[in-house]
Amino acid sequence: MKPALRRIGVLTSGGDAPGMNAAIRAITRSALARGVAVTGIRRGYAGLISADFVDMNSRSVSNTIQRGGTILMSSRCPEMYERSGRRRAADNLRQAGVDGLVTIGGNGSIRGALALWKEEKVRVVHVPSTVDNDLPGTDVTIGFDTAVNTAIGAIDKLRDTAASHGRVFLVEVMGRENGHIAVDAALASGAEAVFVPEAKAEMKLLMKRVQAWWQEGKHSLIIVVAEGDEGGGLAAIANALKALPGIELRTCTLGHIQRGGSPTAHDRVLASTYGAAAVDALLAGKAGVMVSLSAGRLRTVPLTVGLKKPRPSDRHRFALVNRLA
Numbered sequence: 115m116k117p118a119l120r121r122i123g124v125l126t127s128g129g130d131a132p133g134m135n136a137a138i139r140a141i142t143r144s145a146l147a148r149g150v151a152v153t154g155i156r157r158g159y160a161g162l163i164s165a166d167f168v169d170m171n172s173r174s175v176s177n178t179i180q181r182g183g184t185i186l187m188s189s190r191c192p193e194m195y196e197r198s199g200r201r202r203a204a205d206n207l208r209q210a211g212v213d214g215l216v217t218i219g220g221n222g223s224i225r226g227a228l229a230l231w232k233e234e235k236v237r238v239v240h241v242p243s244t245v246d247n248d249l250p251g252t253d254v255t256i257g258f259d260t261a262v263n264t265a266i267g268a269i270d271k272l273r274d275t276a277a278s279h280g281r282v283f284l285v286e287v288m289g290r291e292n293g294h295i296a297v298d299a300a301l302a303s304g305a306e307a308v309f310v311p312e313a314k315a316e317m318k319l320l321m322k323r324v325q326a327w328w329q330e331g332k333h334s335l336i337i338v339v340a341e342g343d344e345g346g347g348l349a350a351i352a353n354a355l356k357a358l359p360g361i362e363l364r365t366c367t368l369g370h371i372q373r374g375g376s377p378t379a380h381d382r383v384l385a386s387t388y389g390a391a392a393v394d395a396l397l398a399g400k401a402g403v404m405v406s407l408s409a410g411r412l413r414t415v416p417l418t419v420g421l422k423k424p425r426p427s428d429r430h431r432f433a434l435v436n437r438l439a
């Protein structure tokens with residue numbers, strides 16, 4: 115027999131990502147439409163432990179689908195690493211009559227969700243959301259498309275000034291462990307080169323190519339570097355390029371602007387789809403799972419799948435950046 119589902123909780127945790135609000139909206143409205151009440155939990159796991167709860171109605175999520183960030187707010191919560199913190203979180207949910215929980219976030223948030231499910235039997239379904247797009251078990255996470263679009267918007271502007279002055283621009287984008295944003299942003303903005311954590315930094319090759327371009331009269335160059343690039347990042351590449359005679363070099367770190375802003379259509383549609391699927395999963399009696407898209411198919415996978423080795427960026431696309439430069 116399926117467990118009763120009278121009220122669900124929803125929280126956003128860890129790094130925020132554009133599209134989280136669209137997910138909260140879809141979860142809230144699809145639950146209400148099925149006769150299930152919704153409790154919003156503020157500031158992620160911190161609000162779960164301090165019982166910072168708010169009753170959600172359909173109006174609570176009006177006019178939010180287009181907004182970046184998260185209306186429920188997010189946080190990093192050290193108490194969740196303690197057994198006592200997780201016990202308090204589960205007790206608070208039971209006291210508030212919450213029979214199912216939807217968590218929205220990245221890798222760390224999945225660890226918290228899995229602990230609540232395993233230890234406390236909290237019926238949790240996770241919605242994958244991180245601008246990094248590196249969660250295993252799904253092809254795509256909420257926020258990635260917007261982050262790439264923000265990066266290419268900035269790179270297009272840098273290209274204008276690079277072209278006007280004949281300059282080389284090194285642009286650092288987010289991606290400490292993986293180069294998903296770097297590779298797609300580089301390919302979509304027509305960058306001349308890209309550096310990512312997953313591939314050995316080919317500095318000698320870059321220097322040769324830059325010199326050749328410079329001699330041919332191609333002076334406007336964009337090089338995209340992921341934060342966690344293998345070769346030591348932006349500073350190391352800048353130092354190497356500065357040694358080349360005649361090169362005019364500028365650097366730009368895009369930083370947190372990539373995490374904010376109005377979500378793209380893709381992220382709004384994805385978040386709406388994932389949010390509704392999470393409620394469907396809880397109603398179907400599933401728990402300890404994450405919703406995912408795999409080869410275009412919407413499904414659920416065990417939370418443990420989302421904790422496997424991070425998914426690396428696409429090698430073919432990486433190679434294509436160089437081929438098309």
Ligand code: ADP
Pocket residue numbers: 127128129159189190191192193194195219220221222223224225226227229244
């Ligand atoms: P993200 O979800 O974006 O990867 P974090 O890694 O910062 O973000 O994790 C968000 C929160 O999830 C942490 O602040 C903590 O409260 C919780 N969390 C992370 N790892 C664990 C863990 N091993 N056990 C319990 N809770 C965890």
